Amino acid sequence: MWLTWRAATERALYGDNGFYLRECPSGHFRTSVGASSVFAEAVLCELVALDDALGGPPVIDLVDVGAGEGTLAAGVLAAAPPGLRPRLRVTGVDLAPRPARLPGEIAWARTVPDGINGLVIANEWLDNVPVDVAEQTADGPRLVLVDPSTGAERLGDRPSEADLAWLARWWPMRAPGERAEIGRPRDEAWASVIVRLARGRAIAIDYAHPVDDRPPCGTLAGYRDGAAVAPVPDGSCDITAHVALDACAAAGERAGAVTTALTTQRQALRALGVTGTRPPVEHARDDPRGYLRALARASQEAELIAAEGLGGFGWLSQARL
Incomplete structure (x- = not known):
């Protein structure tokens, strides 16, 4: 059975027993949250800072x-100062079931709430929104089809007119053999978040590339047990x-975002x-335990901002205020 990469990925990640x-995502790859x-x-x-900009509303949302496992939502809730926590409404959004140990104050939903x-915060969400893969041929772009059980590929039909327009604007392919991932479903997913903002900010954090530096062979990849593996869409x-993210930013602006920062x-x-x-190393003499704690924190911070690692992730921030 041959499927488009979007259909095969949707089934492999989110279908029955996907x-x-x-x-648990933390068992397979390391994220900033973990x-x-x-x-x-x-x-x-x-x-x-956003709460202050909004004038300290009676209820402020964190969505x-x-x-995933609710680690970020639980961490923010636990660290919230006394003046903020009673007003803080935290919602985790995921297709997976509610984590068993999630604090009771955190709501859990399959879709982003309105208003x-x-x-x-969408940390490494958009990269798992399934997309189709296209390959340039002498006759123009063609969809790449995949056998979900083996990962074998063959070329299919031309993409839809909407996808061809997206490719022409956001990922133009020039030479036969070049590949692109058609990001239009991600644009739509991000726009659906922006329209649900009454007042506030939405931040998408992900592996990203700009329109003037797209990878000619695409970026499709698989991960299992902390290691890169062949991207076979069999659910394993x-x-x-x-x-x-630049295309997502444009979609967010069409959906009503009034400020954008990439x-x-x-x-x-x-x-x-x-x-x-x-x-300072001299603190090791005055307060050895405090010094070790500060040193450990500095190491954690350094990992989060390392330019060749997590620090290289793209941040798209858009607001409706």
Whole structure:
């Protein structure tokens, strides 16, 4: 049976007994959320600043899209100061069942709620929104079909007119053999988040590439047990591809975003006070335990902002205020 990559990935990740409905993501790949509680603290700093900008509303939302095991939502809730926590409404959004140990104050939903007044965080969500793969031929782009059981591929029909227009604008292919991942479903997914913002900010964090530097062979990949594997859409592994965040930004603006910022995680977290600065060594004599704690934190911060690692992730921030 031959399927488009989008259809095969949808079934492999989210179909009956799909990968994300039965597996804990932290067992297969490392994310900023799992790397350190510093990430949740940085998100809390963003939320506190937004709360002030909104004038301290009676209720302020934190919505974690693609919440997985609920680690980020729980971390922000636990770290929230006394003046904010009673007003904080936290919602985790995921197709997977509610995690058993999630604090009772955190709501769990399969879809993004309407009327959000606060902050939406989508950390490594868009890269798992399934997309089709196209390959350039002498006769123009063709869809790539895949056998879900083996990962074998062959060429299919031309993409739809809407997908051809997306390719022409956001990922033009020039030479036969070049490949592109058609990001239009991700644009639509992100726009659906923006329209649910009443007042506030939405931030998407993901592997990304810009329109003037798309990878000519695409980025489709598989992950299992912490290692890269062949992307076979049989449900045995994660299937992911980097995100055209610039295209998502344009879709967000069409959906009503009034401000847009595209940056890297390194730049965004440094602006939130995550610097990776090591404590002065002389503190080791005065307070050895405190020094070791500060040194451990500095190491965690450094991982989150490493330019060749997590710090290289793209951050798309859009607001309706």
